[in-house]
Amino acid sequence: MRAVTVTPGVPNSLQLTEDWPEPAPEEGAILVEALAVGICGTDHEIISGAYGEAPPGQDRLVLGHESLGRVVEDPTGALQPGDLVAGIVRRPDPVPCPNCAVDEWDMCRNGQYTEHGIKGLSGYARERWRVQPKFAVGLDPCLASVGMLLEPTSVVAKAWDHIERIGRRAEWKPQTVLVTGAGPIGLLAALLATQRELSVHVLDRATTGPKPDLVRSLGATYHTSKVTELDFEPDVVVECTGAPVVVLDAMFQAGPTGIVCLTGVSSGGRTIDLDAGALNRDLVLENNVVFGSVNANRRHWELAAEALSRADQGWLNSLISRRVPVEAYADAYTSGPDDIKVVLDFTA
Structure with a gap:
């Protein structure tokens, strides 16, 4: 069968492998026919050779962690043939650490977890894959064209879950949310903020292209100014750029008892001036919280599936910039200037 693969650590080794082996039964009882995979910055970094790890005993890694498929067979009865399904990305470490032992693999403490299409496990960018019922998330049929958005949505579902848990430390009635960065995350x-009926502001550098309209279609306000030029102090900031200046400005901008969730991953290697004392003073005197969030456990995937099923399906479809057939895989992994989410289509 066909699979999109790379040699980890070797830049630009991306290829469409025509004779990739069928998924082994040990991978899981549920056999799935791939419909599509979403492509994100993680894939581009793996292709560049920055990181990535093939399964033990293999030289190449199958890409793809934003999955969407249709069940072919499930002898366990957890799902039925024809059901839409997404595969959870991370698997708990074999030790396991205290968190992985209770299925909180997103909070793994020792880093020995594995991840499909990223670290030690074949990904979902292949015509067929298998998954264990515990790591298979069934999707509403209305998500047939956008179900590959479940993985990135699970990331922000976790972020919102943790924001709300932190908020319950005291009387907390947030009204205003600032999201920095208008990429998919x-x-x-x-989207999840508007579903909570909050006043939502999104800040991004783009002045043209689809981003402003996508934000306004949610009923949110779009900004292109600097964070420090905003005329309000948000109760919640969800930082999605990883840009150091934006990260620091977001910490300063949050209002009293504000919560800043960092989801963007910085590349490092850049030094900027910082008045650490002033930042510390603001955080302490205003009882603010800054925390990082990455990945998601099954509960968050289920929350994400529910959120997507309630969303406007036309808006979700408008996040998909391009749907590229597998035969044109190289084009799918080449970023365009106005791309939001590019999808590799196994059905075309």
């Missing part, structure tokens, strides 16, 4: 974070 930022837009989905804004």
Whole structure:
């Protein structure tokens, strides 16, 4: 069968492998026919050779962690043939650490977890894959064209879950949310904020292209100014850029008892001036919280599936910039200037 693969650590080794082996039964009882995979910055970094790890005993890694498929067979009865399904990305470490032992693999403490299409496990960018019922998330049929958005939505579902848990430390009635960055994670974070009936502001550098309209279609306000030029202090900030200046400005901008959730991953290697004393003073005197969030456990995937099923399906479809057939895989992994989410289509 066909699979999109790379040699980890070797830049630009991306290829469409025509004779990739069928998924082994040990991978899981549920056999799935791939419909599509979403492509994100993680895939581009793996292709560049920045990181990535093939399964033990293999030289190549199958890409793809934003999955959407249709069940072919499930002898366990958890799902039925024809059901839409997404595969959870991370698997708990074999030790396991205290968190992985209770299925909180997103909070793994020792880093020995594995991830499909990223670290030690074949990904979902292949014509067929298998998954264990515990790691298979069934989807509403209305998500047939956008179900590959479940993985990035699970990331922001976790972020919102943790924001709300932190908020319950005291009387807390948030009204205003600032999302920095209008990529897929930022837009989905804004979607979940609007579903909470909050006043949502999204800040991004783009002045043209689809981002402003996508934000306004949610009923949110779009900004292109600097964070420090905003005329309000948000109760919640969801930072999705990883840009150091934006990260620090977001910490300063949050209002009293504000919560700043960092979801963007910085590349490092850049030094900027910082008045650490002033930042510390603001955080302490205003009882603010800054925390990082990445990945998601099954509960968050289920929350994400529910959120997507309630969302406007036309808006979700508008996040998909391009649907590229597998035969044109190289084009799918080449970023365009106005791309939001590019999808590799196994059905075309």
